[in-house]
Amino acid sequence: MKAQVIVMPKRSVLDPQGAAVREAIHHHGLPSVKAARVGKFIELELDGTETEAQIHEVCRDLLSNPVMEDYELKVQK
């Protein structure tokens, strides 16, 4: 069983890393990139004995900072 967690900065929060990536892409010769946002992708391998609520708890308490970030959890059975 696998779980994928995507952690992204909230829309309302400044994302300097995303802005830097956008600028770098422009300098690289691709001005059609209007915006870039950079987050984390975490892949977990699970043995299947945990509940989805437990994984959400880990996402909230450990993998993301709820003040600045949102997370999205996808569990693949």
Place this chain on the structure above:
Amino acid sequence: MKAQVIVMPKRSVLDPQGAAVREAIHHHGLPSVKAARVGKFIELELDGTETEAQIHEVCRDLLSNPVMEDYELKVQK
């Protein structure tokens, strides 16, 4: 138009960040997580004038380090 880029450490490369996340999850009380890998998630907003080959070039040259990382590109029209 949006593009999502997932950059992950290659399977053959040590992922100390992933190992640290796994240990932290174990200490948090969820021993059923057998492995964790941590990568980057980059979301690009595009105006649609670029080719997919150009985005692949940006992924290869700018967003990932091909020696240590693999990337996956998903373009949503």
